[in-house]
Amino acid sequence: xxxxxxxxxxxxxxxxxxxxDWRSSVISELETFGRARRIDIDWATFADEWRSLYxxxxxxVRNGTRAWTILDTLHRESLDELLEKHGVIxxxxxxxxxLNETWHRLKPWSDSVAGLTRLKSIYTLATLSNGNIALLVNxxxxxxxxxxxxxxxxxAHAYKPLPEAYLRTAAFLGLAPQQCMMVAAHNEDLxxxxxxxxxxxxxxxxxxxxxxxxxxxxxxxxxxxxTDSMTGLADLLGA
Numbered sequence: 001x002x003x004x005x006x007x008x009x010x011x012x013x014x015x016x017x018x019x020x021d022w023r024s025s026v027i028s029e030l031e032t033f034g035r036a037r038r039i040d041i042d043w044a045t046f047a048d049e050w051r052s053l054y055x056x057x058x059x060x061v062r063n064g065t066r067a068w069t070i071l072d073t074l075h076r077e078s079l080d081e082l083l084e085k086h087g088v089i090x091x092x093x094x095x096x097x098x099l100n101e102t103w104h105r106l107k108p109w110s111d112s113v114a115g116l117t118r119l120k121s122i123y124t125l126a127t128l129s130n131g132n133i134a135l136l137v138n139x140x141x142x143x144x145x146x147x148x149x150x151x152x153x154x155x156a157h158a159y160k161p162l163p164e165a166y167l168r169t170a171a172f173l174g175l176a177p178q179q180c181m182m183v184a185a186h187n188e189d190l191x192x193x194x195x196x197x198x199x200x201x202x203x204x205x206x207x208x209x210x211x212x213x214x215x216x217x218x219x220x221x222x223x224x225x226x227t228d229s230m231t232g233l234a235d236l237l238g239a
């Protein structure tokens with residue numbers, strides 16, 4: 001394999017926030033749905049609250065107090081909790097399922113598809129996401145994301161940052177960690193991967209959490225590559 005970085009054979013991507021703009025996408029869908037139902041809620045706050053339940057909902061699975069549960073189910077439980085909190089109790093199961101599948105319809109950042117398409121010409125591209133397979137496949141179809149493989153938490157039966165999430169994903173591709181590079185907008189994700197021997201690339205997404213974002217504004221570790229777009233990463237990797 002003749003590339004500027006021949007040791008790297010696969011790029012493994014965090015998806016939420018790194019490849020897709022989850023916050024703007026969720027807010028837009030919630031606002032549209034709310035207008036149609038004449039429900040007056042601060043949907044931006046609702047979206048942030050929904051995302052704030054993301055890590056806590058996975059922690060019970062990580063620590064073994066709950067059996068393996070896919071993210072779609074965790075998202076739905078969080079949604080039901082928030083709807084009750086905000087006094088919205090008349091949504092049907094169909095309504096709730098549609099809203100929960102908002103996470104299947106997230107829009108990519110403007111540079112994502114072009115950058116991934118270029119990177120795919122040299123590297124194997126796979127997800128290493130906490131999203132479940134159906135969610136990620138539907139998102140890829142909706143957003144035009146050119147993955148070679150949809151991997152991560154569900155097939156690994158481990159949520160990041162557990163080591164098994166990273167190691168099993170590499171193993172599914174028949175690769176050692178040193179042959180893979182984790183690509184993420186989150187320093188903690190990259191730190192977990194680097195500790196296991198993965199190469200690392202930080203892609204800055206300073207508005208992932210909105211205009212008041214205070215974390216992951218810049219690279220805080222000694223990552224192999226640092227950029228602010230997928231097309232920038234393609235430039236760095238000679239794709």
